[in-house]
Amino acid sequence: QVQLVESGGGLVQAGGSLRLSCAASGRIFSINDMGWYRQAPGKQRELVAGITRGGSTNYADSAKGRFTISRDNAKNTAYLQMNSLKPEDTAVYYCNAEFRIAPGLDRYLEVWGQGTLVTVSS
Secondary structure (H helix, E strand, O other), X not given: OEEEEEEXXXXXXXXXXXXXEEEEEEOOOOEEEEEEEEEOOOOXXXXXXXXXXXXXXXXXXXXXXXXEEEEEOOOOEEEEEEOOOOHHHOEEEEEEEEEEOOOOOOOEEEEEOOOEEEEEEO
């Protein structure tokens, strides 16, 4: 059994910064892609940023230039540095990761964290 635990959310004023962390635990063979998603009230969950095991990244247009995703494979942890936060960034942020289900097997289990709330006040 594997799980993801997010941390680092909270209340911040517009223009401020937060750093989210996503720590994976359990019986981990390896982790493929990792990503951060968010869901604002009344809206669908959307991708914010993704990162491959090798470090290639992609961002939603809304995050480009303000957010940075990174990961530490040795610690099985992903991060999301969020700068210049805006009220429209207010949402529950979820971590997502693909876990290899067995050594040498090219099959993955997609796991979601429980989410961490980010509130940006104007």
